[in-house]
């Protein structure tokens with residue numbers, strides 16, 4: 001049984017004080033019991049204060065990006081060792097906004113994933129097609145190349161513990177959610193591909209999230225699909241009620 005994982009990607013929102021205030025209220029609103037893992041991914045300056053506010057709770061901390069080197073003359077970058085030391089468990093890699101605005105490539109995501117795993121961080125690797133690619137029927141082809149290249153050379157045991165987030169770009173921040181059927185099809189495709197590349201055990205254990213305009217009212221249907229093991233949530237994770245609502249709906253999907 002895979003434990004579903006709901007992660008809030010705050011992007012470039014919330015100052016450290018806003019972030020701390022948010023998690024204090026989240027801890028009151030969202031019970032993490034019920035078989036669902038809850039993760040928040042604040043911007044870098046908020047990671048340490050949020051970690052302190054989360055002390056003793058089950059909510060895990062994620063960074064939104066990192067560089068692949070351990071240290072060095074790389075102005076503006078943050079290393080996996082630094083993130084591990086301050087208590088991050090996860091790191092989001094290859095988000096479509098990073099690919100679009102900061103030139104991230106599958107090869108770079110692959111280097112980052114290896115570096116993260118080497119330092120005990122769990123990568124959440126984002127993949128997903130654009131609207132034009134979907135309309136041309138290229139979804140599977142694009143997602144296949146992304147998964148093959150981002151996960152290239154990883155050990156099956158490493159793939160088994162990681163998370164892949166399937167996020168169709170046209171659904172991110174647009175209010176247009178993929179239908180549960182389409183999201184399930186894409187996640188099932190990723191799992192079959194991982195089985196072919198890394199073996200059935202890695203595929204069975206790998207958690208695959210859906211991301212793109214997830215809200216409390218569409219969570220349950222999405223999360224009750226067999227190959228969708230959680231959500232990567234942007235906009236709706238910025239409000240305590242929205243994020244706690246998504247966690248609760250996911251808990252209901254697990255229990256039913």
Ligand code: PGA
Pocket residue numbers: 009167171172173174175211212213214232233234235236
């Ligand atoms: P959204 O963003 O929930 O606002 O669509 C998802 C994401 O970017 O991870």
